[in-house]
Amino acid sequence: MATGDLLVVWHPVPASVAALRDAVLAGFSDAATSLPVRSRSAPDAGPDDVEAAAAAVLVTTENFGAVSGLVKDFLERIYPWFEEVPDRRPGLPYVVISKGGSDGTGAVRDVTRILTGLRWKEALPPLVIAGPLADDDVAAARDRAATLAIGVDTGVF
Template sequence: MPKRLLIVAHAPSPNIERLRDAALAGARAPEIEDVEAQALSPFDARPEHVLAAQAILLGTPENLGYMSGALKDFFDRCYYPLLEKTEGLPYALFIRAGSDGTGTRRAVESIATGLRWRSVHEPLICRGPWREEFVEEARDLGMFVAAGLDAGIF
C-alpha cells in the first residue's frame, strides 16, 4: 500500500500557487514509486487527512510576520484531534516571505513542537522579491520529503 504525503498549503496568489504546485510535482516525480501525494487548502484539510498521511508538507505566505490565517485556521481546527495521535509525524515547511519569515517559522514550529511532529528538513523560506529559483527549491523540497518517505528514512 502506498504511503501518503499530505501538502497543506495556503496559496492566495499565483506565485504561492506555483510553489505549492512545484512541491506537489516534486513529490510526484517518476523516481518516487510508492508515495501518493495530495495537496489541499488549509480550509479543506481535516484531521482525518492528516491521520491518513505518513508525512506532511506545510506551505504559507508570511502575513504580518505570521503564518496565513488559513494555516492558523487549519491548526485551530485540527490541533486537539491530532494531539497524541500524530506524534513523530515527519513534516517540512515552506514560506513565501516578503521580509524575513522568522515569525512565521517560529509560529509554525511552535505548533508542530506541541504536536510532537518531527522536522525532516530546514524550512524553505523564499525571502524578498520573487525569484524564479523559488519554484525549483519548492519542487526539490517536495521531492525530498516524498523520497525520504518512499525510502523509509522517515
C-alpha cells in the same frame, strides 16, 4: 515500506503560493514513490487528511509577522486540545515553506512551535522565501518535496 499519503497543505491566496504548491507536487512526482498524493488548501484540509498522511508539506505566507490566518486555522482544527499529550500523527515528517513579502521567518517560528507541540518531526530545514518568488525558490521547493517523499518512502525519516 511507508504507507499513507504525501500531503501538501497550502494557503489559498497568492499566485506565488500556488506556484510553490505546484513545485511541491512536481517534487512528489519526481520522487516516483507509490505513495498517493493529497493536495488541500488550508480551509479544505482537516484531521482526516493529517491522519492519512505519511509526510506533509505546509506552504504558508507570512502575514503580520506570523503564520497566515488560514494555515493557523488549519493547525487549530487539527490540534487535539483536550489531550494532555497531543496525539495527532506524532512523528509525522514535515517541511514548512514560508513565503514573505520581505521576511518569512515569523511564520516558520509559529509553525515550528505548534508542530513541536504536536510532536511532528521536522524532516528538512524550512524553506524561507523573502521577496518576489524566483526560479531558484521554486526549484528549492521541488527539491525539498522530492527529498521528503523519497526519505519517507525509504524509511530515512
